[in-house]
Amino acid sequence: MESLYPLRFEPIYRCHLWGGRRLEAVLHKPLGPGNDFAESWEIVDHGAEQSVVLNGPLAGTTLHELTTQQGPALLGRHHPQPSFPLLLKFLDAQKTLSVQVHPNDQQGARLQPPDYGKTEAWYVIAVEPGSLIYAGLKRGFDLPALKRELSRGTAELCLHHFEPRPGDCVLVPAGIVHAIGAGIVLAEIQQSSDTTFRLYDWNRLGPDGQPRALHIDAALAVTDFERGPVNPTTPQSTQRPHVSQLVECEKFVWDRWQFDAPQAAGGDHRCHILAVIEGEVSLPGETEALRTGQTVLLPASLPPTILTPRGQTTLLDAYLP
Numbered sequence: 050m051e052s053l054y055p056l057r058f059e060p061i062y063r064c065h066l067w068g069g070r071r072l073e074a075v076l077h078k079p080l081g082p083g084n085d086f087a088e089s090w091e092i093v094d095h096g097a098e099q100s101v102v103l104n105g106p107l108a109g110t111t112l113h114e115l116t117t118q119q120g121p122a123l124l125g126r127h128h129p130q131p132s133f134p135l136l137l138k139f140l141d142a143q144k145t146l147s148v149q150v151h152p153n154d155q156q157g158a159r160l161q162p163p164d165y166g167k168t169e170a171w172y173v174i175a176v177e178p179g180s181l182i183y184a185g186l187k188r189g190f191d192l193p194a195l196k197r198e199l200s201r202g203t204a205e206l207c208l209h210h211f212e213p214r215p216g217d218c219v220l221v222p223a224g225i226v227h228a229i230g231a232g233i234v235l236a237e238i239q240q241s242s243d244t245t246f247r248l249y250d251w252n253r254l255g256p257d258g259q260p261r262a263l264h265i266d267a268a269l270a271v272t273d274f275e276r277g278p279v280n281p282t283t284p285q286s287t288q289r290p291h292v293s294q295l296v297e298c299e300k301f302v303w304d305r306w307q308f309d310a311p312q313a314a315g316g317d318h319r320c321h322i323l324a325v326i327e328g329e330v331s332l333p334g335e336t337e338a339l340r341t342g343q344t345v346l347l348p349a350s351l352p353p354t355i356l357t358p359r360g361q362t363t364l365l366d367a368y369l370p
């Protein structure tokens with residue numbers, strides 16, 4: 050069996066009506082022709098959606114194969130897992146997404162076919178003036194009130210919203226209604242799940258002139274009516290001056306590194322997903338730098354990996370708690 054090393058994967062691009070070309074403009078992704086590039090799935094092991102290793106002797110191997118065949122080396126203290134538990138993507142919302150909500154693990158387990166729940170977090174990379182994030186219900190909007198506004202086509206009255214700034218992080222637990230507004234480019238870390246219930250689509254029509262399908266009953270059944278408005282997290286300083294913790298929840302931890310001198314990553318018996326947001330870093334023994342918009346997975350079995358930035362660099366480090 051091959052020993053593991055820092056793994057790079059082929060991005061999986063997804064096109065949707067709401068996408069654009071800023072994965073290229075902002076994150077330097079080499080996109081083909083088209084104006085609807087919505088998502089770049091960087092790290093995924095979810096059914097047929099599989100990240101495939103690009104570099105080194107394991108090139109061509111899927112993340113699921115690594116998780117099931119090299120679990121102890123890949124996942125360390127978090128082995129075993131039936132599949133790789135986290136999913137990282139970049140997202141370009143050229144138009145506002147539908148208002149949606151995701152189930153939690155217990156609710157997801159009852160689906161046919163079963164899926165994990167989906168708690169997700171966003172790191173805002175770029176915004177346009179007036180871009181909005183919708184997250185959580187305003188205080189006082191209970192189930193009857195939300196149903197009333199849905200029936201009137203005015204569900205936005207129920208939604209808390211704010212104007213995000215680059216560098217904001219938003220934690221969206223399962224059950225929180227949310228929508229990413231037009232003009233926002235972000236990175237998203239989430240449980241590896243693809244179950245979305247669409248609650249409201251802003252009264253829009255699809256390309257065929259018909260409204261898109263909604264899943265109102267399923268969405269209302271998993272909506273959290275207790276938690277209220279959701280705002281950006283407050284980054285917490287850590288013992289390492291270049292690292293601030295954006296999110297710590299039971300599903301994942303997300304740190305932001307801002308640094309211009311070599312620093313060690315990983316080496317703590319768990320795997321790390323590193324994504325460069327600005328600048329670039331070189332890894333030991335690699336000729337190709339990890340550049341803006343690129344992602345690497347550090348397996349748990351590696352000793353600390355020295356990251357050498359070229360100039361001021363910002364990266365995100367996601368891992369299991």
Ligand SMILES: [Zn+2]
Pocket residue numbers: 149151169227
């Ligand atoms: Zn979502």
